[in-house]
Amino acid sequence: MKEKVNSIMAKKGLSFDDIIMVAVTKTVDVDRINEAIELGVTDIGENKVQEIQDKYQKINSNVKWHMIGHLQSNKVKYIIDKVCMIHSLDRMSLAEEIQKRAEEHNISVDVLIQVNIAEEDSKFGLKKEEVIPFIESIRDFSRIRVKGLMTIAPYVENPEEVRFVFRDLKNLFEKIKELNIPNIDMKYLSMGMTNDYEIALEEGANIVRIGTGIFGKRLYKGD
Incomplete structure (x- = not known):
C-alpha cells in the first residue's frame, strides 16, 4: 500500500510522508492495534465513542486518536x-x-467539517451549499479550530464512479481557502477509504482512512 501511495503522490511531487494515513480500528482488538503501531502506524481512527473509551488506556500512548464517525x-x-x-x-x-x-478542559479542538457531497440519505454531513454558511457561523468559536473537510463516498465496485465526489470536495476546499475566513484553516482534506483511496489521493486527499487494507476484512457479530 505504501508503494501505491508513493507512486500516486510522486506525480504531484509529494510522497507518503505528505499524507496522514488513519488506521481504522473499528472492532480490532487491542493487541492487533498495538502490533500495527509497532510496525509504524501513527494515527488510528474510531467510529464509536465507546470503542475509544474501551481501548484508550490499553493502546500505545505514542499514537494519535481520530474520531471519524458520527458524534x-x-x-x-x-x-x-x-x-x-x-x-x-x-x-x-x-x-x-x-x-x-x-x-x-482549557483546550482547543481540531475539527473537520463533514460534507455529504453525494447527498446519500444513509450518510451524515452537510450538503455542499450549506458548508460555507455553517463555517461562517462557527468561526468565532474560540475553542474550535476548523482544519478542513471530510467526506465519505458511496461504496461502488468501480471507484472511478465516485471520482466526482472527491473532485467536488476538493473544489469546495479550494473555494473556502480563497475566502480567507478568520479562524478557518483549509489544511486537511480527509477522503478515501480502502476501496477508493487511490482515486481520492489523485483528487487531492491528504488524509485517508484505511481499515480493511491494514487489518483485513472485519468479522462483525452476525456475519
Whole structure:
C-alpha cells in the first residue's frame, strides 16, 4: 500500500510522508492495534465513542486518536481530551457542545467539517451549499479550530464512479481557502477509504482512512 501511495503522490511531487494515513480500528482488538503501531502506524481512527473509551488506556500512548464517525453531542465529553481531531462536525448543536467541553478542559479542538457531497440519505454531513454558511457561523468559536473537510463516498465496485465526489470536495476546499475566513484553516482534506483511496489521493486527499487494507476484512457479530 505504501508503494501505491508513493507512486500516486510522486506525480504531484509529494510522497507518503505528505499524507496522514488513519488506521481504522473499528472492532480490532487491542493487541492487533498495538502490533500495527509497532510496525509504524501513527494515527488510528474510531467510529464509536465507546470503542475509544474501551481501548484508550490499553493502546500505545505514542499514537494519535481520530474520531471519524458520527458524534452524538451527549458523548463529546467522553472523548474531548482524548482525540487529536474530530472528523465529523456537521451541525451547530455539536459545535456548541465541543466549544463548551473544550472550555472546561482549557483546550482547543481540531475539527473537520463533514460534507455529504453525494447527498446519500444513509450518510451524515452537510450538503455542499450549506458548508460555507455553517463555517461562517462557527468561526468565532474560540475553542474550535476548523482544519478542513471530510467526506465519505458511496461504496461502488468501480471507484472511478465516485471520482466526482472527491473532485467536488476538493473544489469546495479550494473555494473556502480563497475566502480567507478568520479562524478557518483549509489544511486537511480527509477522503478515501480502502476501496477508493487511490482515486481520492489523485483528487487531492491528504488524509485517508484505511481499515480493511491494514487489518483485513472485519468479522462483525452476525456475519
